[in-house]
Amino acid sequence: MGSLIGQGIVGIALPALLALVLNGLVLRSSALTESRKWPLIGLIVAGCFVFSYSVIVGGITFPPREATHWLPFIAVGAVVFGSILQFTGGIARSIVRLIAALATAWTVLQSQTFGRWPLLISVEWLVAVTLILFATSRLIERGGAARGTPTEILLGMALAAGFGGIALFLGGSVVLGQICGAFGLVLAGLTALTFFLPPAHLGPIIPLIYVLALGSLLLSGSLFSDLPWPTSGLLWIAPFGVLIGPPAMPLGKNRNVRLLLRGLIVLVVIGLALVALFLIVQPNSNEY
Amino acid sequence: MIVRFTLFATLLALTGITSAKADNYKIDPAHSAIIFKAVHLGVGNLYGRFDTFSGELVLDPNDSAKDSVKVEITTDSIDSNSAARDKDLKGPDFLNAKQFPTATFKSTAVKKVDDKDYEVTGDFTLRGITKPVTLAVQVIGTGPGPRGETRLGTESTVTLKRSDFDMKTFSQVVSEDIQLRIAVEAVKQ
Numbered sequence: 001m002g003s004l005i006g007q008g009i010v011g012i013a014l015p016a017l018l019a020l021v022l023n024g025l026v027l028r029s030s031a032l033t034e035s036r037k038w039p040l041i042g043l044i045v046a047g048c049f050v051f052s053y054s055v056i057v058g059g060i061t062f063p064p065r066e067a068t069h070w071l072p073f074i075a076v077g078a079v080v081f082g083s084i085l086q087f088t089g090g091i092a093r094s095i096v097r098l099i100a101a102l103a104t105a106w107t108v109l110q111s112q113t114f115g116r117w118p119l120l121i122s123v124e125w126l127v128a129v130t131l132i133l134f135a136t137s138r139l140i141e142r143g144g145a146a147r148g149t150p151t152e153i154l155l156g157m158a159l160a161a162g163f164g165g166i167a168l169f170l171g172g173s174v175v176l177g178q179i180c181g182a183f184g185l186v187l188a189g190l191t192a193l194t195f196f197l198p199p200a201h202l203g204p205i206i207p208l209i210y211v212l213a214l215g216s217l218l219l220s221g222s223l224f225s226d227l228p229w230p231t232s233g234l235l236w237i238a239p240f241g242v243l244i245g246p247p248a249m250p251l252g253k254n255r256n257v258r259l260l261l262r263g264l265i266v267l268v269v270i271g272l273a274l275v276a277l278f279l280i281v282q283p284n285s286n287e288y
Numbered sequence: 289m290i291v292r293f294t295l296f297a298t299l300l301a302l303t304g305i306t307s308a309k310a311d312n313y314k315i316d317p318a319h320s321a322i323i324f325k326a327v328h329l330g331v332g333n334l335y336g337r338f339d340t341f342s343g344e345l346v347l348d349p350n351d352s353a354k355d356s357v358k359v360e361i362t363t364d365s366i367d368s369n370s371a372a373r374d375k376d377l378k379g380p381d382f383l384n385a386k387q388f389p390t391a392t393f394k395s396t397a398v399k400k401v402d403d404k405d406y407e408v409t410g411d412f413t414l415r416g417i418t419k420p421v422t423l424a425v426q427v428i429g430t431g432p433g434p435r436g437e438t439r440l441g442t443e444s445t446v447t448l449k450r451s452d453f454d455m456k457t458f459s460q461v462v463s464e465d466i467q468l469r470i471a472v473e474a475v476k477q
Binding site for chain 1: 375376378379380381384386387415416417451454456457458459460
């Protein structure tokens with residue numbers, strides 16, 4: 001059992017710590033412009049996600065055969081697509097975002113829907129998930145841009161991913177739960193850093209990684225494990241709790257109070273998600 | 289005319305003997321079991337079973353090389369005497385039962401060792417991965433059932449490496465080797 005704890009430290013705590021240090025160095029760097037910092041931070045976040053996945057699952061499967069095998073590729077792909085988004089505009093930007101959302105929806109859904117469910121229902125699912133991923137990444141990006149700093153929306157994402165890990169763990173997949181928990185910790189570290197080293201804007205890369213990675217994790221949990229759909233849905237909308245009300249002032253005590261209140265709104269939605277989980281699947285402690 | 293008819297009938301009978309049909313047996317789930325054994329934390333043996341499975345055996349009385357075995361296991365029917373653990377075993381961490389609802393074994397060669405023992409080589413497919421395995425099969429007995437049907441009982445064992453089937457997680461808790469024991473009673477069709 002000791003080595004199981006060791007795996008938790010290497011697979012969850014180490015990538016979170018590594019991301020905290022590296023992201024801190026990038027955010028502090030004066031040699032890098034803001035637009036150069038986010039692709040680097042995106043690479044660090046995705047790299048730590050892949051590292052965590054690799055340790056917890058026991059390696060990366062190539063070529064991927066199952067929906068969850070795609071997770072590391074989705075994280076890295078999100079950095080690539082996010083970087084393209086950062087340097088494009090207009091209709092091209094929407095097309096790139098749509099391709100990223102469609103590719104992610106396809107990788108998760110193709111094994112479970114097409115060939116098993118009626119074609120029309122499968123297509124409906126593909127379209128619905130694509131649109132949700134597309135719209136959410138856009139909303140988070142805009143929400144982050146509308147605030148004085150990206151800290152608020154990052155806090156919402158970190159809380160949703162962290163508690164998503166707990167929900168997945170209790171919903172029947174220890175592996176997905178650990179990966180999601182590690183992702184939440186990485187985002188929590190980034191949130192803390194932006195509190196002390198506030199960047200001017202969030203950019204599209206982190207929201208895209210968050211949306212595609214967490215979306216894949218929650219979808220996999222609900223499709224292949226016992227994570228209830230209402231829990232997934234509530235966790236999905238939870239970060240938007242921080243967007244309620246007028247934008248906070250960039251500095252000052254008032255900002256901290258508002259940040260705390262918005263964090264509480266996110267926690268209430270997450271609490272509802274966990275209540276739904278306990279009411280629907282009544283999880284027991286995982287026993288091996 | 290009578291001589292001709294007798295000759296024809298004799299030929300027909302002889303043909304029937306030389307091309308005697310292989311016997312088809314169907315697994316009777318009510319008198320069969322598929323159980324597995326894993327070592328837990330390196331300290332104890334943990335047993336579980338699959339409740340739903342089906343299969344058939346084809347036995348050629350004249351040529352054991354023509355024998356064949358086919359077994360299909362419903363992965364969602366795993367039962368390890370703990371509902372919480374079963375949920376995990378059915379999930380994406382282990383069997384991924386929703387994406388891969390069945391595990392199958394199809395023989396490719398049957399080798400007779402002696403009157404009771406056989407080595408059955410075949411393809412075992414789990415989680416969409418197919419690996420060649422060899423089952424050590426022992427014939428327990430054969431005889432009539434309560435309705436006059438012919439029954440055949442066998443017991444087979446095979447040890448699988450779970451990492452061969454992409455189940456690499458929790459190596460500190462669950463052993464790499466999983467022993468599968470398939471005890472079946474099959475009814476001649």
